Amino acid sequence: MELPGLLPGSLLGEGTGRRSGRDWVVDLIAFWAAVGVGLAVFVGSPDLHEKPRWFLALDLVGGIALCLALWWRRAYPTQIAWAAALLGAFSAMSAGAALVALFSVAVHRRAGVCLPIAGVGLALTVPYEFLRGGDELPWPVTLVIVALLLLVVVGWGMLVRARRQLVVSLRDRAGRAEAEQQLRVEQARQTERARIAREMHDVLAHRISLVSLHAGALEYRADASPDDVARSAAVIRQSAHEALQDLREILGVLRTYDSTDDASPDDQVARPVPTLADVPRLVEESRAAGMRVDLGGLPVDVPVPAGSGRTAYRVVQEGLTNARKHAAGARVTVTLSGGPGAGLSVDVRNARPVGPPPAPADAIPGAGQGLAGLAERVGVAGGRLAYGYDGPTWRLTAWVPWPGPGPGPGPVA
Structure with missing residues (x-):
C-alpha cells in the first residue's frame, strides 16, 4: 500500500530491499558530491583556525555521519533531511549532504513535507552565520543566497517527482488499457462461443428430431413396405451423417478459438451459415x-x-x-x-x-430453451x-x- 505523496517503490528504488545498478551509481555520485562540497565549505570556513578543536571535530563527525546516512535516504528521506537541517545550524561539513537530503525529500515526498524542512534549514542559516560566518558578506545577503539555493534544489526535486508521477500514470493507464483490451477480446470470444452453442442447438435439434421421427415410424409401422423402410433408413442415415458433420464443423471452430489465443473471433474463418434461400x-x-x-x-x-x-x-x-x-x-x-x-x-x-401427449419414452427429448x-x-x-x-x-x-x-x-x- 502506498502512502499519500509517496510514489511506487519500483520507480523510486524503495521497498525492493536491494539497489539496482543505476541506484548504486546515483548513490555513489551523491555520496562523493556531498563529501566534496562539505570538505570545500569546511576548509573554506573563515573561522577554521579560530574555533576549538572539539568544535571542529564535532563539525567533521556530524558531517561525515550525515554523508554516510545518505545511503539510506530512499528508505528514510524525511528523517535524514531533518537531521541535516538541524546540523546546518553549526556544521559546515554537512552542507553538501543537507542539499542532497533536501533533494531526496523533494523527490520522494509531497511538497507539504519538503517545504517545512527547507524553511527550517533557511531559518537555521542565521545562527550559522553568527557562529561560523565571516566579514565577506552581510548575513542578509548570505540568507538570500541560501534561500535561492534551497529553492533551486527543491524545485529540481519536485520536477523530478512530477516526471516520475507522470511515468507511473502512463504505465498505469497503459496497463488498464491492455487489461480492458484483453477483457474485450475475452468477451468477444464468449459471445462467439454462445453464438456457436445456439447454432449447435438449432442445427442438431432439427437433425435429431428428423432421426427420432423416422425411427419412431419404423418402430410402430410393422406393416411398412420394404421401400418405405429403405426410405426411412436412408433419411435416418443422411440426417445422422449431416448432424455429425455439423457437430464436427462446430467443434472444429471451437478448437480453432482455443488454439489461436492472439486472434480475435472476428479474425476466424466462420463456417457457412444458412439464409432465407x-x-x-x-x-x-x-x-x-x-x-x-x-x-x-x-x-x-x-x-x-x-x-x-x-x-x-x-x-x-x-x-x-x-x-x-x-x-x-x-x-x-x-x-x-x-x-x-x-x-x-x-x-x-x-x-x-x-389426443394425449406421447409417453416419455416416445417423446422427442429437448432442453426447453x-x-x-x-x-x-x-x-x-x-x-x-x-x-x-x-x-x-x-x-x-x-x-x-x-x-x-x-x-x-x-x-x-
Missing part, C-alpha cells in the same frame, strides 16, 4: 420425414440481407422442430412476408395437438418474437429489420 430445403427435409408443411408468401430468392435471412431461417427451423416434438401429425403453415423498409416477417402455425434462445437471437438482430396459442392454433411469429425505403416496422401479431 435455404428455407425450401428445410421444408423438404421435414416433408420427407412425414410432416405436412405448406410454404407460402414471399419468394425465398429475393435479395434479403444476410443477417435478416439467417434469423428468418432459424425461426422456421425452430418452428418445424417444435411442431415435430409437440404436435406430431399436425399440418404446419410457414408464411414469409414483408419487403425493404417494412421488414421481414415469419409466421409458423400448427394446430393444437389432439429453444424459444428462449430464439428470442435472444431475434432481439440481437433488432427484431421481435411472439409465440403462443391463438385459439386452437399455435403461432410462432417474428419480425426482423429489412433496410430500405418504405414504411417503418409493423407490430408482431
